[in-house]
Amino acid sequence: ETGVTQTPRHLVMGMTNKKSLKCEQHLGHNAMYWYKQSAKKPLELMFVYSLEERVENNSVPSRFSPECPNSSHLFLHLHTLQPEDSALYLCASSQRLAGLSYNEQFFGPGTRLTVL
Amino acid sequence: AQSVTQPDIHITVSEGASLELRCNYSYGATPYLFWYVQSPGQGLQLLLKYFSGDTLVQGIKGFEAEFKRSQSSFNLRKPSVHWSDAAEYFCAVGSASNYQLIWGAGTKLIIKP
Numbered sequence: 510e511t512g513v514t515q516t517p518r519h520l521v522m523g524m525t526n527k528k529s530l531k532c533e534q535h536l537g538h539n540a541m542y543w544y545k546q547s548a549k550k551p552l553e554l555m556f557v558y559s560l561e562e563r564v565e566n567n568s569v570p571s572r573f574s575p576e577c578p579n580s581s582h583l584f585l586h587l588h589t590l591q592p593e594d595s596a597l598y599l600c601a602s603s604q605r606l607a608g609l610s611y612n613e614q615f616f617g618p619g620t621r622l623t624v625l
Numbered sequence: 626a627q628s629v630t631q632p633d634i635h636i637t638v639s640e641g642a643s644l645e646l647r648c649n650y651s652y653g654a655t656p657y658l659f660w661y662v663q664s665p666g667q668g669l670q671l672l673l674k675y676f677s678g679d680t681l682v683q684g685i686k687g688f689e690a691e692f693k694r695s696q697s698s699f700n701l702r703k704p705s706v707h708w709s710d711a712a713e714y715f716c717a718v719g720s721a722s723n724y725q726l727i728w729g730a731g732t733k734l735i736i737k738p
Contacts, residue, residue: 513668549634552715552728564725599668613659614726616668 511535513617515600521623524590530620532583532600540605541583542614543575546597558583559605590624597621627652629718631729639737640708646701646732648716658699659717659726660690669715675699686710711736 513534522528534541540559544552557564558577565575572594574586583600601614630649638644650656657676661669673684680692690701699716716729 515668549730551629551730554725557725601669613671613674614669616661616670618666618668621666 513600513602513615515598515617515620517620518618519621519623521625522587522590523625524592526590527586527588529587530585530598530600530622532585532617534581534583534600534602534615534617536602536604536615538602538604538615539580540603541577541580542601542603543583543585544599544601546599546619552599555585587622590622592624595622595624627718627727629716629727629729631714631716631732633732634730635733635735637735637737638706641705644701644703644706644710644734646714646716646734648699648701648729650697650699650716650718650727652697652718652720652727654720654722657719657721658690658692659719660684660688660699660701661715661717662686662712663715663731664712672701672714706734706736708736708738710734 516531542557543555546552555566555569556575572589576584597619599619600617603614628651632647659674660672662672663669672688673682673690675682675692683689688703690699692699713731713733715731717726719726
């Protein structure tokens with residue numbers, strides 16, 4: 510595997526289900542990101558894990574819960590979602606250097622989530 | 626406020642014609658600028674980036690972009706488009722002190738045969 514991989518590629522779930530999205534990066538990067546992509550809207554940054562620091566967008570509902578067990582893996586745990594959460598969820602990684610940040614981000618193919 | 630504007634939601638060009646996609650930004654720090662492309666059902670792929678130096682940057686797939694500080698613009702160009710260039714294009718801005726990117730809403734490129 511190379512680059513950034515995401516599983517599953519497609520997910521359909523009911524509002525009462527619990528599921529998780531998985532992301533793995535094979536680039537040796539030390540920062541990972543979750544984005545939400547909805548039609549006709551800019552990419553929405555949900556969470557960042559960088560150098561063991563977690564940054565989150567305060568507007569993200571608590572029904573989304575990230576987990577980053579190590580620098581190569583990132584999860585997004587989903588529970589009691591709403592239909593408006595249907596979107597493409599993208600994972601990305603980048604290399605962050607101490608005192609300097611290069612923002613070039615590498616993206617996975619995304620998980621297309623549909624909430625019924 | 627920090628923002629990126631891509632004024633064209635859709636652009637249609639004929640195959641073989643030239644292309645320019647516009648990107649304007651508002652950003653408080655010295656910007657790092659990026660163009661990404663997203664094909665249907667795929668993630669985003671980096672086309673090119675500007676950090677410093679020569680304001681005309683070359684990217685993959687024959688694309689180039691020019692940074693114009695006075696106009697706060699970073700427009701993407703290609704002299705002759707191919708049907709495979711049909712995709713959505715995103716402009717983004719960041720900086721050395723902030724690893725988070727500000728994204729435009731994207732421009733969808735449609736190629737006419």
